[in-house]
Amino acid sequence: MDEESVSMPLIHINGDEEFVGDLPAIEGWRGLLKASCNESKKLWYLAGPAIFTSLCRYSLGIITQAFAGHIGTLELAAVSIENSVIAGFSQGILLGMASALETLCGQAFGAKQVGMLGVYLQRSWVILTTTALLLSMVYVWSAPILKLIGQDDDIADLAGQFAIWMIPQLFAYALVFPLSKFLQAQSKVLIMAMIAGGALVVHVLFSWLIIFKWGCGLWGAALMLNISWWIIVLSQLAFVLSGRFKEAWGGFTWAAFHNLGAFIRLSLASGVMLCFELWYLNIIILLAGYLKNPSISVDAISICMNFIGWETMISLGFNIAISVRVSNELGAGHPRAAKFAVINVLGTVFIIGAILMAAILIARNEFPMAFTNSEEVRKAASSLATILAITMLLNSIQPVLGGVAIGAGWQALVAYINLACYYIFGVPLGCLLGYYFDFGLKGIWGGMVCGTTLQTITLCIITLRTKWRKEASQAVERIKVWGGRN
Known part of the structure; x- marks a missing residue:
């Protein structure tokens, strides 16, 4: 199939672009509820099996x-x-x-x-x-x-x-x-x-x-x-x-x-973007090993990482689902549908993240018992409950924003954002709080949570300011160029 034959499904009316088959204007609460239910069905059809697979x-x-x-x-x-x-x-x-x-x-x-x-x-x-x-x-x-x-x-x-x-x-x-x-x-x-x-x-x-x-x-x-x-x-x-x-x-x-050049560039940008995210929290375990009484610190943070790991599998399912929804809708020339899919999934994962956050805070003294019999380790892990709860909320939203970036093709931009927020801001701040100001494990993790918060806020601003009509118009050109055709 000839890549050059691709054309956007749009028509011109009085000089303005109109995308054929896009989401119609939503009127009233009933219209919003109906549209949200339809989008949620599409989202969960993708997210449910993806979560199970992960x-x-x-x-x-x-x-x-x-x-x-x-x-x-x-x-x-x-x-x-x-x-x-x-x-x-x-x-x-x-x-x-x-x-x-x-x-x-x-x-x-x-x-x-x-x-x-x-x-x-x-x-x-x-x-x-x-x-x-x-x-x-x-x-x-x-x-x-x-x-x-x-x-x-x-x-x-x-x-x-x-x-x-x-x-x-x-x-x-x-x-x-x-x-x-x-x-x-x-x-x-x-x-x-x-x-x-x-x-x-x-x-x-x-x-x-x-x-x-x-x-x-x-x-x-x-x-x-x-x-x-x-x-x-x-x-x-x-x-x-x-x-x-x-x-x-x-x-x-x-x-x-x-013509693998453009494909390799996008693959490398994608790899850097995701690696910066996946390796970030693992650094906490490494840094914990240099604290006083490192065995207790490492055991406590490892317990917390187990809960974050399971939640990540849920977030990964929504990451996959929204990347498919956004890429499909942009490829089809449906900017309003892509934007509505993003709004809908962010509302969904925020609710899930808030529930998990509340569960950790309520069970702050009980959740470590599933992994250790040591009273010292349990107290250390319980003392991290508040930071863990905040991380659970952020970890439900941030991967979904990453999925939006993948669906839209913003990998290179997000890679630079991750580098700045995580490794130029978050890690040094965590080390400063943990070692210099002697806040220990709470300081290290707290500083790195600040990096995650900054990254999440930045991606939220970019997503909210995105001109989805422009993204839809550029989607086919992106397929041709990044697909390997110069």
């Missing part, structure tokens, strides 16, 4: 850690380090780079240029597989890298061995993330949820069998985690190649290797 994928690593903990404490530490540091680092880069596909596929699908989706998918595979090949060196050299940053030698050596065993998972990331974006752009989210749920069931049953019944230990844990991820990859790939996507998938083509 939770299932997230649980694969958590379950492997749980099984490793029953092998031994050293094994648990090694798997935890590999899963959070080595695999987490690589996953952040690859998932971020794949979000470029979220912009292009979503806008192309909305513009009814469905034939380009398969080409974009293959271009993303080329870029992410090459990146995975480079990242595999981090896996190979992970033991000395972990020792260099101060990790215990025994843990580093075993984590390094486990990381080498997990290289197949790295290449599974490179294939499955673009496949997921390809399916999400076309609202094929239910099949993704079914595949992720099936993979999780298989993972639990066979991990227990291989690790304990067959006595394969840590090697068996790595084998099963790799297999589970490749079950997801091959199942999604089989669905794409099944003939259900005759328009979107035209077969493998050499066009995937042509």
Whole structure:
């Protein structure tokens, strides 16, 4: 399909642009309620399965850690380090780079240029597989890298061995993330949820069998985690190649290797944007290790991070949903519909965030009990309840604003905003409060929450001031340029 043949669905009346099929003007409370209900149905149709899919994928690593903990404490530490540091680092880069596909596929699908989706998918595979090949060196050299940053030698050596065993998972990331974006752009989210749920069931049953019944230990844990991820990859790939996507998938083509420059630039901007977000809160755990009585500080912040991690899976579902809604509507030339989708989702996640915030404040003395029996750790974690509650509220809104940015194609702008708010403002302020003014863990986290607040306010202002008609008019040009056609 010729990319140059794309045209915006608009007409001109007295010199003004009118977008055909856009959301009509809303009149009165009944009209607003009806429009909100219709938009919420579209949102939850995408967000519900996306949340379930994210939770299932997230649980694969958590379950492997749980099984490793029953092998031994050293094994648990090694798997935890590999899963959070080595695999987490690589996953952040690859998932971020794949979000470029979220912009292009979503806008192309909305513009009814469905034939380009398969080409974009293959271009993303080329870029992410090459990146995975480079990242595999981090896996190979992970033991000395972990020792260099101060990790215990025994843990580093075993984590390094486990990381080498997990290289197949790295290449599974490179294939499955673009496949997921390809399916999400076309609202094929239910099949993704079914595949992720099936993979999780298989993972639990066979991990227990291989690790304990067959006595394969840590090697068996790595084998099963790799297999589970490749079950997801091959199942999604089989669905794409099944003939259900005759328009979107035209077969493998050499066009995937042509004019990759603009695609690479958008992929890199997307990767930087998401990595700055994913790594930000993890820095708190690292900084906590340099405080007085670091074991208590690290344990307390780790308990809080567990709650934030589960909430992030919910936020990620809405991130995916709104990026699809915005990209589809902009690609279709529906600026009012895109703007209304953004307003609707922000109201939804604010309510969810407020409920979670209230729950943490109410259960401030009880929530640490789920993770520790130590009275000292429980008191330390409880003392962080207020900051945790504020973070839960911000963490429900901020990822959704990131999803709006992905849907609209603002990745490069948001990457600069994240760099300034998080690492130029938030981290130094946290270190100043935590170490210089001796506020400890509260100071570190409080300073970094200020960075998140600044970033959220900045994105809110940008979103509210966005000229959606202009964004819709530029959507097709963005498809042509960022899709790889100079």
